[in-house]
Amino acid sequence: MAQNTSSSCSSLAVNCGKVEEVETHDYHGIDQDLLKEVVYDSLVWSSLHGLVVGDKSVQRSGKVPGVGLVHCPFSLLPTPFPESHWTQACELTPIFSELVDRVSLDGKFLQESLSRTKKADSFTSRLLDIHSKMLEINKKEEIRLGLHRSDYMLDEQTKLLLQIELNTISSSFPGLSSLVNELHRSLLNQYGEDLGLDPKRIPSNTAGSHFVEAFAKAWTEYNNPRAVVMFVVQAEERNMYDQHWLSAVLKERYPFYVYDTPMFIRKTLAEIDAEGELLPDGTLLVGGKAIAVVYFRAGYTPNDYPSESEWRARLLTEQSSAIKCPSISYHLAGTKKIQQELAKPNVLERFLDNKDDIAKLRKCFAGLWSLDDSDIIKNAIEKPELFVMKPQREGGGNNIYGVDVRETLLRLQKEGTDGNGAYILMQRIFPTVFPTFLIRDGICHKDYAISELGIYGAYLRNKDKVIMNDQCGFLMRTKISSSDEGGVAAGFGVLDSIYLT
Amino acid sequence: MAQNTSSSCSSLAVNCGKVEEVETHDYHGIDQDLLKEVVYDSLVWSSLHGLVVGDKSVQRSGKVPGVGLVHCPFSLLPTPFPESHWTQACELTPIFSELVDRVSLDGKFLQESLSRTKKADSFTSRLLDIHSKMLEINKKEEIRLGLHRSDYMLDEQTKLLLQIELNTISSSFPGLSSLVNELHRSLLNQYGEDLGLDPKRIPSNTAGSHFVEAFAKAWTEYNNPRAVVMFVVQAEERNMYDQHWLSAVLKERYPFYVYDTPMFIRKTLAEIDAEGELLPDGTLLVGGKAIAVVYFRAGYTPNDYPSESEWRARLLTEQSSAIKCPSISYHLAGTKKIQQELAKPNVLERFLDNKDDIAKLRKCFAGLWSLDDSDIIKNAIEKPELFVMKPQREGGGNNIYGVDVRETLLRLQKEGTDGNGAYILMQRIFPTVFPTFLIRDGICHKDYAISELGIYGAYLRNKDKVIMNDQCGFLMRTKISSSDEGGVAAGFGVLDSIYLT
Incomplete structure (x- = not known):
């Protein structure tokens, strides 16, 4: 439902052969003085509230916090998105998380489906080697933690919400996407009336705090009061503040010290290789600290394994009793080849029983x-x-x-x-093109853009008991439509949130 | 009272001829691994919580918010300060604010005291010209708002708290000093036990919110519901986030819109000259908006008046009925020459009646x-x-x-x-030298430093009614003791807070 306000305009859209009049929010119609004010305020808000990244033009910005900061690129106003498709995407989340869990338990399916990929892609091959070793020793992951993000685009012509991919490792931006959401709400609280936009139509985004809740619950299930949560990070990361938001909330909400041990540490794969050891009972020690939860924000790309050291760390972690987010099986279940296998006829039926759920998933498969x-x-x-x-x-x-x-x-x-x-x-997929303002490096770019909606899912189970299986926030990313021939927002885009229509 | 902990050490200090053993917090004794952790966390905290400034190595950082950000230089841990001197400084605040008010009413005293300065200093001369004009037209400021900061050092040898200067215009860092205070409390909440420091011994600092309360109360006294608060700013200001914190709190705590008018605007003196006009009833309009309160964060240095335009703006403002923070009289009452005049025998008695108050002030005069x-x-x-x-x-x-x-x-x-x-x-003044860690540009410097304590005072009166006269926060600034031959922390230093001993 689009509002009839001064900032809305009518346009003609071709929809399944019918020509109908629809209303869209034409942000480009905003008064120039008002726009200038909103842009200035948005930049101030970002600086004061930690909506920041490392500036690539500053050498140390990926290594040392606090230096070379620049606001995270963002969309000035939330992008309109139909409420029905939003609801659909949210409903899909627990089903996808359940599917990943089921697929992860079928080692043979993973190995067979990826057997040809193994020959062509050396990175997947190394992951499969670790997976094989775990199958050989009959390693069981009784406590399983997934923090996934399923990404969708809305196909303009068919009006179908179609899945782009399912991320099961390092799903990024749970921290900063929550902040962009707050930024948009703050701007609409202040300027909503002038802009003809209602702040209540921005759905809330609590991805950051949900992730932290998942860590805390997983930590409780692990049941070793001296153990800690470990973030596995890249040695250099300009998007470090997205991660720092999670650790800040973790520290704020949960006791800093558990039996004199800080509850949280950050390590690179190389550091884990150097400082890690496995106790006979399966406990992973890193720098002398027992690890309850391993949260990977590194290890998803071949670049994260420059030497055998990093592969040893990944293997060591996998062999341990620590809760891996993700385990090697969850990681493999999120590969594009598995996505394509699952889309084949009768494959979903191997993993899920509920026919409605299967129909819902299939409806979003491109x-x-x-x-x-x-x-x-x-x-x-x-x-x-x-x-x-x-x-x-x-x-x-x-x-x-x-x-x-x-x-x-x-x-x-x-x-x-x-x-x-x-x-x-x-x-x-050809998604709808919207008039937008993208803010990068302090400059406002008026352009036409397309968006991709990611929904975060948190899944935690211990043996037969499902402890969490929630839709827990979202990431909207928007990019200039002409900047990518494919029309698919692969790569970064700018952070955005959504305005339900 | 110094705590007897592992991070304290004994040292010998010469005190008024007596040699006595005292305890000091020797921060340099902190374990290196712990130090590394605290430094990292402090830099993360600064980035996430807006304890930032514009980086001077980035060209646009003083003009465009959100770009070229770097953490504000700060002291890693709060500097020890005796509780008795802290209390003394707090008690002095309302007396100094009252003194400034009384002095501001004695136009003849200001003109005569500054008559020789006028000949030697062209900037003071221009300020005095405006002041003369106001005397000529018998301009009365019935509502008077002062946001002062009195700066002190603790003389090592005499153990006397001595005033360095009294700032009556553009008292800086009400926003960022409150943040450094929160940073230190956050670090001590997390690491206090390991460091042997009790977070409760950091006095709270609410300068930012008190300033905003003063604006809001002054706005109420002005009694024009359509009028707004105007910050007068420099065109380029790397310390802009200190100001943005005030406007952010103002927007958060008080309605954004007063009869469809945003309650807050920012203007340079040049913009005020271009957009300002004076209505017959004395109302100052800038860009068509009536101004209730003028808060000067520019205009205190000759550099802020590059042309006659800025002087016209200052005069226009002064002629208006808007509440000036500060008025020209308040501004002049804070000059160093007036400070020196007030220190002469029998001068304080011209302005204050209470003998105790006079004795208290005199005790802190260097x-x-x-x-x-x-x-x-x-x-x-x-x-x-x-x-x-x-x-x-x-x-x-x-x-x-x-x-x-x-x-x-x-x-x-x-x-x-x-x-x-x-x-x-x-x-x-030769203040005590302390072992310290100063964090600049992401790098931790271990050194010896001296500190200067500023206490903010908020003063608001309407005719005979004193509405506010509070100590409302503090600014501790610390600098490497060897970096300034004079030993006086003129200039920036790094932001700090205090640990009561």
Whole structure:
């Protein structure tokens, strides 16, 4: 429901063959003086409330906190999003978390589905090696913690909410996305009347505090009062404040000291290799401290493993009784190849019983294909603009669009089939384009943009007991629509929140 | 009272001829691993909680909020300070505020006392011109708002709390000093036990919220519901976040909109000249908005008046019925020459009746002399190390110490007496030197330092009714003792808070 205000305008939109008049919030119609004021206030708010990142132009900004700070790039106003699709995305969250858990228990399915990827992608291959070792020693993870983020786009033409990917490791921005949400609410509290926007239509976002609650509950389940929560971090990280928000809330809400031990530590994989040891009972000690929960904010990309040291740390962690967020099985369950396997007919049915749940998941699946499917390959070479080619690697920004899809497919055909396992093909989604203001480096850019909505899910179980399975916040990311030929907001974008319509 | 803990050590101190054993907090004895942790956490805290300034190495950092941010330089731990002297300084605050008010009403005293300064200092001369004009038109300020800060040092040898200066305009750091106070409390809540420090011994600092309360109460007295609070700011200001904290609290605590008008605006003197007008009834309009309160965070230094435009703005403001913080009389009452005049025998008695109050003020006066006093001049040329020469200019960093005192006095003697009016001589204070850690630019410096304690006072009266006269927070500033020959923390230092002993 769009409000009829001075900042709304009518536009014509083609919707499934029908021409209908819809209302959209045309932010570009905002009075220039008012805009200037809102921009200034938003920058002040960000600086005072820690909505910051390390500035890439300052050398030490990824290593030393407090230096080379710059406001996190953000969208000035929340992007309109239909309430029905928002509700749909929220409802999907516990089902996806349950699915990941079930898939993680089927070691054979993971190994078989990823067997071709293993040949083509050395990173996935190393992860699968660790997974194999755990299968060999029959390692059981009785307490399982997942902090996932499922990302969606709203396809303009079909009005379908389609899943882009499911992140099961290092789901980023739980801290800063909560802050952007507060920023937007604060701006709308102050300027909402002038802008014709109601702050109540911004759904609340408590991702940060939910993550912390999940750590605390997992810590309780681990049941060693001397053990601590360990964040596994990169040695250099300009997005460190997103993580620091989590540790700040953890320290604030839960006792700083548990039997004279601070409850929280940060370590790199290299430090874990140097300081870590495994006790005979499975306890992981790092720097002499028992670890209850291992939260990975590193380890999701090959760049995080520059030497064997980091792989040893990952293996050591996996072998231990510490609660891994994620375990190697959860990590693998979030790969794009598994996403594509799950989209095949009758595969969801192997893991879930509830037919409604299965139907709900399937409704949000975009077209997903392996490169074994010769009909689809032919199709994609003819109409590459309708496809995205996704490599197995995490971290975004590696997707292939447009004529590059055609060229890559032709190259792979020439080279033989071994390389096929490194990619999947996905239906290209064309989301709605909105007028927006993006704030980067203190400068306001008036442009047209597309958005991607991520929903965080927190899942914790101990044996048969599900302790948490919640939708626990969201991440809206927005980017200039012309900046990426593919139209898919892979990579960073700017942080945003949503305005329910 | 110093606590007997592992981080305290005994040292020998010479006190008025007696040698006695005292306990001091030797922060330099802190365990290195613990120190590293505290430093890291302090930098994270600063970044998340807006304890930031503009980085001078980033060009736009004084103009655009949100870019080129760096943590505000601070002392890692609060500096020990005797509780008795703390109480003394707090008790002095309302007396000094009352004194400023009384002095401001005696236009003749201000003009006469500053008549020689007028000849030697063109800036004071321009201020006096505005003051004269107000005397001529018999301008009355019925509602008077003062947000002062009286700065003190504790003289090591005499154990006397001595006043350095009284700031009646642009008393800086009400926002950031409150934050450093919170930072120290947060660190001691977490690490206090390991450090042997009790967070309860840090007095609370609510300068920021008290300033805002003063604005709100003054606004109420002005009694024009459509009028707003105006911050007069420099066009470029790297310490802008100190001011933004005040406006953020103002917006949070008081309605954003008063009859559809935002309650708060920021303007430079040049903007006030361009957009300002005076209504026949004395109302000051800026950009069409009636102004209730003018809070000067600019206008205290000649640099803020690069052209006649800024002087016109200052005069326009003064002519209006808006509540000026400060009025021209309050501004002049805070000059160093007036400080020196008030220290003369029988001068305080002209303004105050209460003998106890007079005795309390006098007890904190350091030796202060004009350059007319030939005995003192002779003395200072012989023993320049016992004196500080202070020019009339505000802003710190202009003081003259050591052999430069001798040279300047000899030069002035040669040049004739006109230049004398630009300076006063002050007894040099030798404060206690403490082991400290100063954090600048993300780096921890272990050193010895001296501190200066400023106490904020908020004073508001309407005719005969005193509405506020409170001690309302404090600013501790600490600097490396060897960095300034004079031993007086003129200039910035780093922000600190105090640990009562």
